[in-house]
Amino acid sequence: MSILLYMNSESAILFTQCLQNDFTSLLDKYDPLPNSLHIGYAEANRLLGEMVEDGPVFSLMDWAYEKDPKQLKLIHIRDWHDPKSKSQEDHLLQFGEHCLMDTKGAEFVFQSWIEENPNRAEIVNASGLNDFVDTNLESILKPYKGKSIRVGITGVWTEAKVTFLCYDLKTRYPEFEIAVCSALTASSSLSMHFIALDQLKQILGVNVFSSIGAFTEFLTGDQPNLKKRISTNARIASDKLNLDPKYPITDLDKQILLYLFRDCKEVECKTLDGGFSGNVVLKTKSIDHLGHLQVPCVVKIGNRDLIAKERTSFERIQEVLGNNAPSIVDFCELGDRGAIKYRYAAMLDGNVKTFQKLYGTMLDGSGLDRVIDTVFGEQLGRLFEAASTEKLNLLEYYDFQHKYAKSVRNRVETILGSPQNESTIEIFPGHIVQNPCLFYETDLLDLKEYNAISHNTSYVHGDLNGANIIIDAQDNVWMIDFFHTHRGHIIRDLLKLENDILYIFCKIETESEWNDAIVLTDFLHNQEDLGIPLSFDPPREITNEKLKKAYRVHRKTQIVLS
Known part of the structure; x- marks a missing residue:
């Protein structure tokens, strides 16, 4: 979207909602809350960042105050209480004294911008939940009534003040196109925050950006200038960014790393397996500017919007996983690229292996039992414990769709070298199986679920493949890549990892191995109830050791989940 579209008139408005010290100021982890309405240590840290001057809110304000006033209207709404007012007495008694007029607690967390630019923004003093009652907000917005305006809202609380403002604007000014950003709004907890965001999107039709x-860009067509902050704040020199020579990265990604490690004087990066196409996943070891060795981190760089989606997907489950999951210590966006910096509570230096690589070193797979117990029992088990039954169309959920029929036929006929129109196909002489082309072309039309039925659902990792489980030198087990995390079918993660074990890790290289693979596949397909544990020993017809290993590891995953 070109910035020129906005140069001649205000076509966008940015609201900040209660971004004041008494609501959002940073706290030490075990400090008491200053009042009942402060969003707390974790949410304040997420909203403002560990280093406030580089955090999300300051990044936004830096961008907003550089915009031409003819292009972007700024409106700061603040909670503003008079302790002598009889009408506000009950409110202050209920929530404790907060945002008292002309006090430090009532100041905006970005107060310096207002003092330096006193005429740049409108300030609205509100003392209740409705920002239009006893305020000047309606008169400020009068020139925009009936006009198509893009409106952005940032601030707290997502489920209260932010939601009420969205509702009022949506009903009073239906021409306004309203948006919020997950990283620029906060609540008393992440769970309440995301529930509110989902409701804003589903009920009010608000655009929710990660x-x-x-x-x-939705507001004005451009984004904050990260390069300016790299040149201003970074202590690390580019020649002290030690990259993996086997995996070169772009100059843009190097700029992102310089920003993420701006408080360091040297960083060593090792490329890890994992991540979807176009991503860079690095394990990092860094030394701060005082010479201290920092806790190892994992950095993931990729498409900006997809990385942002991964960040919000992970934040939805972060509180549940606790120390079994990493924490997001920083993130940034530059051009069309974005990055997340994960810190792991106990990941130590040394060699880091993926589950897939570890699987390849095990003779019979028994050494993977502890890893599987940790992933499915201790980590994902926390999510599965909160499972509930919800209506879910499994054919749609697992993406079995007729639209893939042409692609499947092309692949099958390319492999076999001839048209395949019969109900069965012969891969090797004597090995006849059902024709998958017909399944996609005709069977899926008959199998279509017209009414979704209830299934067990919970939050799932969503892409639990062999590269997204890593084991450090001290055998700590971690999951990475939370891009696909969502609420879905409870056995999705089990099915994904089993698919890797059976069809990716276990390479079929001879006809003898093919024979055993067919026996194993038929045996597993005939298990009607996944809740009944498989026998410890594989079928006697299987003689190949790597297929026996695949069976044993597959059996272990089912036992843990059941």
């Missing part, structure tokens, strides 16, 4: 850059 990416700060996408949010600002």
